[in-house]
Amino acid sequence: MIAVGDKIPESLGLDQDGKEIKAADLLGQPSLLYFYPKDNTSGCTAQACSLRDGIEELKRVGIRVIGISKDSAKSHKSFIEKYDLPFTLIADTEHVLQDIFGVWVEKSMYGRKYMGTQRTSFIIDAEGKVTHIISGKEVRTKDHADQILEILKNN
Numbered sequence: 001m002i003a004v005g006d007k008i009p010e011s012l013g014l015d016q017d018g019k020e021i022k023a024a025d026l027l028g029q030p031s032l033l034y035f036y037p038k039d040n041t042s043g044c045t046a047q048a049c050s051l052r053d054g055i056e057e058l059k060r061v062g063i064r065v066i067g068i069s070k071d072s073a074k075s076h077k078s079f080i081e082k083y084d085l086p087f088t089l090i091a092d093t094e095h096v097l098q099d100i101f102g103v104w105v106e107k108s109m110y111g112r113k114y115m116g117t118q119r120t121s122f123i124i125d126a127e128g129k130v131t132h133i134i135s136g137k138e139v140r141t142k143d144h145a146d147q148i149l150e151i152l153k154n155n
Helices: 042-053 055-060 073-083 096-101 141-153
Strands: 011-015 020-022 031-035 064-069 088-091 104-109 112-117 120-124 130-135
Touching: 011 064, 011 073, 011 096, 031 042, 031 096, 042 055, 042 064, 042 073, 042 141, 055 141, 073 088, 120 141, 130 141
Parallel strands: 031 064, 064 088
Antiparallel strands: 011 020, 011 088, 031 120, 104 112, 120 130
């Protein structure tokens, strides 16, 4: 499980185009790695669209945005096209990265237990270290870009 102060793993996985994303690619600028449960669901779409709508302000403060879910590259491509998302999505279909980051957890809905992604955002500094973690109900999906900017402004 990744905690504040930890370095992120070198291999982050393959993006929507099958390109490998590595931690070394992110060095030199801060990044937001945000884990979300599923493409095209209401909360995940609201979160992605908030980040899309706030991307210019996020870029102004130097933040690169990368989303990660267990969806396939094909699903990610469709999600990006449908909502005009200007950032990379990593297809973690075997939840390897989600296990490393500690966001693949037991969940419960209507009394049924199952494994799934806990919505979590990691702010990473220019050296590849985690500086902030926002998890579960703390994540404000509808204004996530503003939430990230507030955190950065207050630190």
